[in-house]
Amino acid sequence: MSEHKRYNLHHHARLSVAPMMDWTDRHCRYLHRLLSADTLLYTEMVTSAALVRGGALRLLEFDVAEHPVALQLGGSDPQELAQAAKLGQARGYDEINLNVGCPSDRVQSGTFGAVLMKDPARVAACVSEMRAAVDIEITVKCRIGVDDQDPEYVLPEFLARIVAAGCERVTIHARKAWLQGLSPKENRDIPPLDYDLVHRMKGLFPNLHISVNGGIESLDAAQGFLDAGLDGVMIGRTAYHQPTDILGTADQRIYGADTQTTAQDAVLQMLPYIESHLGAGGRLNQVTRHMLGLFAGRPGARLWRRKLSEEAHKPGAGPEVVEAALAQVQTVIQNAEDAPSEKEQSNA
Numbered sequence: 069m070s071e072h073k074r075y076n077l078h079h080h081a082r083l084s085v086a087p088m089m090d091w092t093d094r095h096c097r098y099l100h101r102l103l104s105a106d107t108l109l110y111t112e113m114v115t116s117a118a119l120v121r122g123g124a125l126r127l128l129e130f131d132v133a134e135h136p137v138a139l140q141l142g143g144s145d146p147q148e149l150a151q152a153a154k155l156g157q158a159r160g161y162d163e164i165n166l167n168v169g170c171p172s173d174r175v176q177s178g179t180f181g182a183v184l185m186k187d188p189a190r191v192a193a194c195v196s197e198m199r200a201a202v203d204i205e206i207t208v209k210c211r212i213g214v215d216d217q218d219p220e221y222v223l224p225e226f227l228a229r230i231v232a233a234g235c236e237r238v239t240i241h242a243r244k245a246w247l248q249g250l251s252p253k254e255n256r257d258i259p260p261l262d263y264d265l266v267h268r269m270k271g272l273f274p275n276l277h278i279s280v281n282g283g284i285e286s287l288d289a290a291q292g293f294l295d296a297g298l299d300g301v302m303i304g305r306t307a308y309h310q311p312t313d314i315l316g317t318a319d320q321r322i323y324g325a326d327t328q329t330t331a332q333d334a335v336l337q338m339l340p341y342i343e344s345h346l347g348a349g350g351r352l353n354q355v356t357r358h359m360l361g362l363f364a365g366r367p368g369a370r371l372w373r374r375k376l377s378e379e380a381h382k383p384g385a386g387p388e389v390v391e392a393a394l395a396q397v398q399t400v401i402q403n404a405e406d407a408p409s410e411k412e413q414s415n416a
């Protein structure tokens with residue numbers, strides 16, 4: 069059984085950053101953790117087959133600074149998922165999350181992801197086997213339904229089954245997945261969002277910790293869902309593209325702490341991490357690609373992005389690229405502060 073520190077995940081899950089393949093890798097999570105100490109972070113999806121049959125344990129590597137961090141698994145074989153969950157627990161993850169929302173072709177061919185919304189008995193078996201195999205929390209991320217299902221009927225039935233099987237928290241991406249005819253990207257935008265249904269699920273399952281996901285683009289919107297009675301909010305794309313807006317003030321606004329982190333703080337704190345990544349043979353761009361949005365909507369954002377995009381992939385590029393990009397941003401900020409405001413000019 070796991071011996072590492074226990075986090076109050078029901079608390080941390082008030083806000084979470086969604087699992088996103090190719091985006092929420094360990095470098096991204098390290099950055100997000102610098103911006104927010106409290107927000108719950110999710111890995112990219114890792115398939116149980118890759119871990120159990122492929123022995124790809126390197127996929128589980130992460131930095132202790134990332135806690136609390138949840139491992140998202142993809143799969144549909146209860147025994148295999150249970151073994152994968154054990155590997156995740158042994159590696160030190162705080163939660164195991166089952167992906168029942170991803171509609172990609174590759175995933176459909178392995179009968180897992182969103183297609184499992186059609187087979188709640190199997191999902192319940194998966195949850196139950198994982199529940200028996202580990203003592204960390206087992207959670208599920210699902211859609212409201214797929215294809216021609218009527219979410220009003222299938223979602224409560226689905227939730228009842230997974231709760232009975234031992235699922236302790238659920239995140240509901242508040243739109244259907246259409247398994248035919250839409251790309252994974254379209255499936256994140258085209259099926260309409262139904263937040264009301266998620267609120268009704270909270271009414272039906274008052275003891276289940278329910279997070280809402282899909283199309284939430286600000287902390288104000290997140291707070292609105294919490295105020296309306298939901299237990300958590302999961303944000304994906306906006307947290308990735310505007311990490312400072314979503315995470316930099318999350319500890320203060322969502323968790324009541326008295327700290328906030330600026331983009332500049334985060335950059336400075338990333339430098340030692342970058343040094344050690346390069347020292348271990350990594351490339352600068354593997355880390356900085358997740359940092360492009362740090363100044364989004366702020367002075368110097370364009371220069372920052374451009375400098376990193378143009379130089380971080382070059383062979384031998386090191387932290388000096390990041391320092392130079394930051395210096396450019398600081399110059400823009402300084403010039404903006406030094407320039408007389410329009411009001412001052414008109415008074416002159």
Ligand SMILES: Cc1cc2nc3c(=O)[nH]c(=O)nc-3n(C[C@H](O)[C@H](O)[C@H](O)COP(=O)(O)O)c2cc1C
Nearest residue numbers: 086087088089112113167241282283284303304305
């Ligand atoms: C690039 C990308 C990769 C994603 N990969 C996963 C994944 O591995 N597992 C998963 O459950 N959802 C995945 N999603 C879906 C997100 O977790 C989230 O449900 C979706 O983006 C809706 O939230 P948002 O509107 O806040 O972005 C992915 C989304 C994106 C944009």
